Amino acid sequence: xxxxxxxxxxxxxxxxxxxxxxxxxxxxxxxxxxxxxxxxxxxxxxxxxxxxxxxxxxxxxxxxxxxxxxxxxxxxxxxxxxxxxxxxxxxxxxxxxxxxxxxxxxxxxxxxxxxxxxxxxxxxxxxxxxxxxxxxxxxxxxxxxxxxxxxxxxxxxxxxxxxxxxxxxxxxxxxxxxxxxxxxxxxxxxxxxxxxxxxxxxxxxxxxxxxxxxxxxxxxxxxxxxxxxxxxxxxxxxxxxxxxxxxxxxxxxxxxxxxxxxxxxxxxxxxxxxxxxxxxxxxxxxxxxxxxxxxxxxxxxxxxxxxxxxxxxxxxxxxxxxxxxxxxxxxxxxxxxxxxxxxxxxxxxxxxxxxxxxxxxxxxxxxxxxxxxxxxxxxxxxxxxxxxxxxxxxxxxxxxxxxxxxxxxxxxxxxxxxxxxxxxxxxxxxxxxxxxxxxxxxxxxxxxxxxxxxxxxxxxxxxxxxxxxxxxxxxxxxxxxxxxxxxxxxxxxxxxxxxxxxxxxxxxxxxxxxxxxxxxxxxxxxxxxxxxxx
Numbered sequence: 001x002x003x004x005x006x007x008x009x010x011x012x013x014x015x016x017x018x019x020x021x022x023x024x025x026x027x028x029x030x031x032x033x034x035x036x037x038x039x040x041x042x043x044x045x046x047x048x049x050x051x052x053x054x055x056x057x058x059x060x061x062x063x064x065x066x067x068x069x070x071x072x073x074x075x076x077x078x079x080x081x082x083x084x085x086x087x088x089x090x091x092x093x094x095x096x097x098x099x100x101x102x103x104x105x106x107x108x109x110x111x112x113x114x115x116x117x118x119x120x121x122x123x124x125x126x127x128x129x130x131x132x133x134x135x136x137x138x139x140x141x142x143x144x145x146x147x148x149x150x151x152x153x154x155x156x157x158x159x160x161x162x163x164x165x166x167x168x169x170x171x172x173x174x175x176x177x178x179x180x181x182x183x184x185x186x187x188x189x190x191x192x193x194x195x196x197x198x199x200x201x202x203x204x205x206x207x208x209x210x211x212x213x214x215x216x217x218x219x220x221x222x223x224x225x226x227x228x229x230x231x232x233x234x235x236x237x238x239x240x241x242x243x244x245x246x247x248x249x250x251x252x253x254x255x256x257x258x259x260x261x262x263x264x265x266x267x268x269x270x271x272x273x274x275x276x277x278x279x280x281x282x283x284x285x286x287x288x289x290x291x292x293x294x295x296x297x298x299x300x301x302x303x304x305x306x307x308x309x310x311x312x313x314x315x316x317x318x319x320x321x322x323x324x325x326x327x328x329x330x331x332x333x334x335x336x337x338x339x340x341x342x343x344x345x346x347x348x349x350x351x352x353x354x355x356x357x358x359x360x361x362x363x364x365x366x367x368x369x370x371x372x373x374x375x376x377x378x379x380x381x382x383x384x385x386x387x388x389x390x391x392x393x394x395x396x397x398x399x400x401x402x403x404x405x406x407x408x409x410x411x412x413x414x415x416x417x418x419x420x421x422x423x424x425x426x427x428x429x430x431x432x433x434x435x436x437x438x439x440x441x442x443x444x445x446x447x448x449x450x451x452x453x454x455x456x457x458x459x460x461x462x463x464x465x466x467x468x469x470x471x472x473x474x475x476x477x478x479x480x481x482x483x484x485x486x487x488x489x490x491x492x493x494x495x496x497x498x499x500x501x502x503x504x505x506x507x508x509x510x511x512x513x514x515x516x517x518x519x520x521x522x523x524x525x526x527x528x529x530x531x532x533x534x
Contacts, residue, residue, distance in 0.1 A: 016094065016260050023095050023105075024500035025350065029343075030180075030368040033257040037183035038267040039274075040190030042249045045336050048275035049197055049282035050326050052243040053305040054137045056286065057297045060304075062461065063236030064222025065212075065287035071233075072283055075240040075449075076276035082446035083247055083272045084435060085414055087265030090251045091431030094260040095499060097347035098251035099123050099409040104498035106427060107416040114488060116498045119412040120348050121484035126405025127344055128377060130246060131337040132164070132384035133399045135171075138330040139163035144301035145320045145327075148310060155302055157388055164385040171334040172378040175342065179369045182256075182339060189332050196325035197278050201285050203322060208289040208312035217287040224293075226463030235461055241453045242403050243279055247271045248410065249336070252343045265433040341377040346370035352495040400473040401480070404457045408477075411450040414443050 017027040033041070052059075052072075059068035086099075095101045100120035107115050139160045147153050178185075223232045250267040254260040290296055291311045299307035305326070309319035349360035364371045388395040420426040421440050435442060458474040488496070 016258075019094060019261060020255065022500070023093065023101070024497075025095065027255065028363040028368065029096075029255045029370075031256055031258050031260075032180065033183045033186070033253060035259075035263045035266060036190065037186040038250050038253065038257055038263060039270050040186035040188070040193075041182070041253065041336055042247060042267050042271035043274050044186065044189045044193060044329065044333050045246045045249045045340065046244070046271045046275045047193060047329055047333060048243045048279035050329050051245070052239065052279055052283060053286070053326065054140075054303075055239050055242050056304050056308075058242075058461070059236055059239035060222060060290070060293055060297065061224040062238070063233045064220060064293075065217045065283075065290075066219055066221060067233050067236035068239060068287065069218065069280070069283050071237045071240045072243070072276075072280055075237065075244050076272070076279070078445060078449040079244045079247070079272055079276075080269070081442040082410055082414070082450060083269050085417070085439070085443050085446050086248060086251065086410065087268045088429055088431065088433055088435045088439060089413055089417070090254065090268065091261050091265045091433035092429035093431075093499070094251075094254040094257075094264055095347065096252050096255045096343045097351065097499065098248055098344065099413050100348065100353075101351075101499050102413040103416055106413060106420060108420075108425070113493070113496060113498055115412065115416065117353060117488050117492050117496050118481070118484045119409055120351075120353050121480060122405045122412075123409035124341070124344055124348060124405075125480050126402055126407075126409055127252075127337070127341045128380045129384060129398050129402035129405060131168070131171075131334065131341050131377065132381045133402050134330060134334050134337055135164040135167040135381060135385055136160065136388065136395065136399075138167045138327060138334060140303050141306070141323055141327040141330060144299075144303035144306045145323050147301045148306060148316055148319060151300070155300075157392070161385055161388045164388070165382055167331060167334050168338070168378055168381045168385065170331070171338040172374060174335045175338050175369065175374050176367075176371065179339075179367055182336075185332065186336070189329070192325075192332075193329055194278075196329065197282070199325060200322050201281060203318070204285055204289045204309070204312045207314070207318070210291065210311075211288045212290065217284065222293065225461060231459075234456055235459060237453070237456060238461075241407070241457070242399075244272070244275060245403055245406050246337075247275070248406070249340050252340045252347070255343070262432050265431075338374065338377050338381070341381075342370055342374040345376055346373040349373065351497045351499070353492065357495075397472045397476050400457055400471065401476045404454060404473055404477055405480075407450050407454045407457070411447055411454065414447040414450070418443050418447060 016031070020027050089102045089106070090098075093102055093105055097120070100116045100123055103119045104112050104116035142163060143155045143159055147155055221229065223229065225232045225235060227235070247268055249271070250257070250264040254264045257263055286308060289312050290308055296304045296307050301307055303323075306319060306323050309322045310316065313319055313322070345354070345360055346363070348354055349357040354360055360370070360373045360376055362370065362372055384398050387398060417426065418440070421443070458471060460469065460471045462469040
């Protein structure tokens, strides 16, 4: 039995390596992740219930509990349409580039490379900005517990920035010296995450003796924005949109997964299902247990969730215990987000999408990890966290573009897939996971939602609007778009390659290689670097 299992694993790895070879790449990273480990990895990044707690006040002030709860149900449903669509594409093209690689393969040849290049920029922006945001949230939780324990302590912005640095550096060290532990840690964090969730829910419901009424939770509309009811309700969707993000993580780790074409799609979808259920239960619990909204929002801890923990338990030790459970999740998530970001940078550099690509595409042979890509991911996160030294508004924009970058990169593969289907030129996705005739419906639902959310992220959240509360997301996204367009015109169109497209077709379900002709005019596989392209 053991021999048959080992033979199956060996055959699966050969098949996955053949798929990667068909796209023009060599297998350089170690395949160590199993399904459970990848679900744990993805859910620890998505971890909807803790993400919702981190942006709790956005929902409370923009419609209140009814909008938070009902919008969460709606957002979860349409997110599943996106997740299923991405899972189908990932099954056919399991490559670490994820969204930008899929666009390169699925888009019309005349625009494929350009669209792929821009998608890669938005994807990297989202992943790296989300890493910086997570470092910021982790620092806030640690300092919030310090303030709750020592009320005389005043939290300063530079404290938060420096602690964010420390979290980023610890995540970097873990990725450099413990890559072989990622699968085990992911499985352990799956258990920690679920157990912590139940502990938080049970303790809050058991200790809180001043619960809100059902009408407050499910009916009473709250509006502290200064805008009208309809506009405010739309703003309330932002909390749910932020809480349901980053589920593409398995797509960027596929080259380190066993049976990636079958397991990665499952991990993408399962992370959304688990996130939807835990997020729904968490929101209802928090809305029943929240105290005075104004006092909670202006808590000296800087973290409204910690204030809710304290108000419910009436114990500093109890509140810090619950907060520490969340903090561990956030800190480990920092390690996972850095891993995801570094693999995405590695893939983009491998396709010559970055300056000094030949450096960032290198894989350290002994540990089989992209060391320079890891260091670059850390450096970008540190730079983004540095913005908090100068301005709170500026860093709030970083938080916004993290979600915006993800959603735009999710939308692009769905868009080109829809256009190809409508024009009758859609490629058959030959992966083992397929949506069949329901694919186009889910593609359209997912794309419409992503487009709506991407527009909404740019709306101002307070009225009257001034320089301090203005939403600068549109400006930041515009700058990123201009940079990507400018670099494409100057260097990208000559150097950027992307995966082999059009002539390579690997039937993953059967494990049969139909053809393997390099897109640039010759047989073979792209190596570690091409000397003729920097």
